[in-house]
Amino acid sequence: MTDTHPELDDLVLPFSVEPLEARGRITRLGPLVDRILERHAYPPQVARLVGEMVVLAVLLGTSLKFEGRFQLQTRTDGAVDMLVVDFEAPDRVRAYARFDAERLGELAADASPAALLGRGHLALTIDQGSDMSRYQGIVALEGQSIEDAAHQYFLQSEQIPTRIRIAVGETLAGARHTWRAGGVMVQFLPSSPERQRQADLPPGDAPEGATAHVVDEDDAWVEARSLVETVEDHELLDPTLTSETLLYRLFHERGVRVFEAQTVIERCRCSRERIVGMLRQFSPEERRSMVGDDGRIGITCEFCSTHYQVEPAEVGVED
Template sequence: MAEQAARLGEFGFAGDDNVVPFQVEGLDVRGRAVQLGPLLDTILARHAYPEPVARLLAETIALTVLLGTALKFDGKLIVQTQGDGPVDLLVADFASPDAVRAYARFDEEALARAVAQNALSPPELIGKGILAFTIDQGPHMQRYQGVVELDGSSLEEIAMAYFRQSEQIPTHVRLGVAELYERDETGETRHHWRAGGLMIQFLPEAPERMRQPDLPGGDVPDGVEEPETDDDDSWAEAKAMVETIDIDELTDPQVSSERLLFRLFHERGVRVFDPAGVYDRCTCSREKIKTVLDNFSAEEIAESVEDGRIAVTCEFCSTEYVFSPDEIEGTSE
């Protein structure tokens, strides 16, 4: 086993905070796999989120990274939930080519009640509402937004529903989050977050092979069942393989993305491509904050002044920007 590990190691592994693109030519499948470690610790530690909130945001970050690294242009992908549950807002965005940031808002009292009732699944924490996928291609391009209803499904299921409705590409997603504790050389226990994800898409050369069952039309008479369309055999096989993944495999630091892909698809011939690193990088700046403040009215500026200054803290990275009232131009209205 040690010799085998050494031979595998000669090819190198992407490691944490890297996205591994791959292709399974025998199944006409392409995808991406990721394991997140230090990046998660940095983002989640800034706000000292309670465990249920941190776990939920970590899953959202993993999903955003999988989707965002597919952007073929300089832009931004924003994944945002708005619900009526204890965690009423989750935001994660990916700015190409490699910047990730995220933020969660929650009601402490409502969260405490959820913990007491052990109502801690993602649907229970988020509640009913919407999940929006926004693609921003820059200041001179129109934003594109796809919205999916939060109906009690998992983030995996909601993401797949989005691709079915908006992209019409057969897509399958698996996500996992783990909270690890380990002792360092001094015997002190250290806490770490990990998340993993894998996404596959069916992209055969013949478009008709991508057929999927029609979405419900909403006008089918009671008692009448809509006809079902069988999946392409290759796509059915690929999905079945991905469904065998255990959550521990997605988050285990000893199971690299490459090892996991080999376990799943080696019989079909999986090809991995160069990994792409992702980093905790906020896009806020003093100049951007000032531009926002310059659009405030004189009354709004006066209301923002405390102790002779205007202080603005970025919700994502917690950086504080301080301005004197004289610096802000404001509007004439």
Template sequence: MLESTDDHILPFQVEGLDVRGRVVRLGPSIDSVLNRHDYPPVVSKVLGEAVALTVLLGSSLKIDGRFQLQTRSNGAIDMLVVDFEAPDRLRAYARYDADRLAEMPSVATGDLLGHGHLAMTIDAGGDMNRYQGVVPLEGNSLEEAAHQYFRQSEQIPTRVRLAVAEAFGGNGSGGSHAWRAGGLLVQFLPAAGERIRTQDLHPGDAPEDLVMPPADDDDAWTEAQALVETIEDHELIDPTIASEQLLFRLFHERGVRVFNGQGVRESCRCSQERILGMLKSFSDEERRDMVGDDGAITVTCEFCSRKYTLSPSDVGISDS
């Protein structure tokens, strides 16, 4: 029986190639995130890619915890934040400069993000330490940034594919439309660790023009990457193609096995209690400055756009 295509993560293994991975297909959840903020289409596309990537990575958590992807850069889209709370909750938002966006000739993800960094944080909660990996953004795509993260932080050969698009119904652009996103992550995990060949780190005192030779890939990993490269964007987001069908198309000659899947839902963590706790961390003077002309403090959640209205007394401000 095929699993539901929408809002679903499907783990898989291809024993013949020593690879494991996950497919994610996002429908109503990503449409809800993007439409709530009414982003320009190019911003929606980039944030959709970031959400698909975050779900691919965060769904690997073996514990109840939170995986966060965040970018800070000098591009027209200067910040992306995506939270994935295991096992199934996601939320996200983007910050952008509308004027700069309108003047840009390119809509490539790397150009829109510009230069800065991408941070991936695992927060297991409680007394456990947080882990964070940071990679530079240098005008590159989120796929390329993910590959660099795995090369330098995990040293696991990894290939990621991401796709985002609007699906139109009715009379083309004048009819109904909904955002969809999809992603595929494949990792080379052979039983014999010596089969994983990684490129040496660039020596800090080497001449600037020194070119480090790439490490030769294992034949199985070379084949796996070649198969992944055959995926078309529409295959990752087409609601009529189940994840199992996509995996069979790619790996049937090598024998692909799927495992129990996991649903995904858009869900914000904000609440009246969390907002109160945040406001009480400010000084009395800062809280007084937050009081509006209507005599109330209004806070809007950046993720879900929900508005919270509180009285000064709620946050410990007296009338005197």
């Protein structure tokens, strides 16, 4: 019998490799990602994209040191023109995708993320509440994967050497296939700022023949990055392989230290009160136009598919 560890799913495990001055996080998602993907019955290509975005949001969102919201959102011209993942600190995540079924059907079943998404952008937004200004970083999507877009963000906006590996796939659990996902992120955070220097980004207007500014990568970072790059998809998805075991495989020669694991849960922010409040923001004419043949306003949450029936009088629509 396979020795699985369901109690270790839907957790994020922070770790550090002190000899390499590297820190990171690893996550293995089981029931959480399966509920999100199965609820919407996404086609497999779309499900994998959503799963990748959920993993990335969990890796980044759980690193926040304050209560608030972290959101990943793509807007592109491809068959999958929108992906949204909300992470509400400290532990709640929800997600959905919007896609054109006809255009999706014209693509191969194993179409790459670039083919599915097309061109557009990935936005990373941190919202600490009404008393604080929002932060937003934008990365152009021009044919790269979600992983590569994340690397581009850290290079351009945070200037922190970062390597991320993400995997999403289906496994057989009893009589049905279930979705699993996993990811690992490592960052080079030396105590000396000089060791973290990177080459300047191309200015775009350098004269022809100008010599590019080159900074050799730190040997410690090269080692940490190279080790994470060896992680294979099946290692991130295998329910019999614990996160601690995988980290030991990667860093046992240097020594890896793990910290307290953090649980993440799939939960939507929607509620009847929020729906009513949202409807009241529309004009009276718009609210009247929403009333259906049954005399009520019907709203379905895009994230969790919960359907709400609102009486027109609740939002100020008179008979």
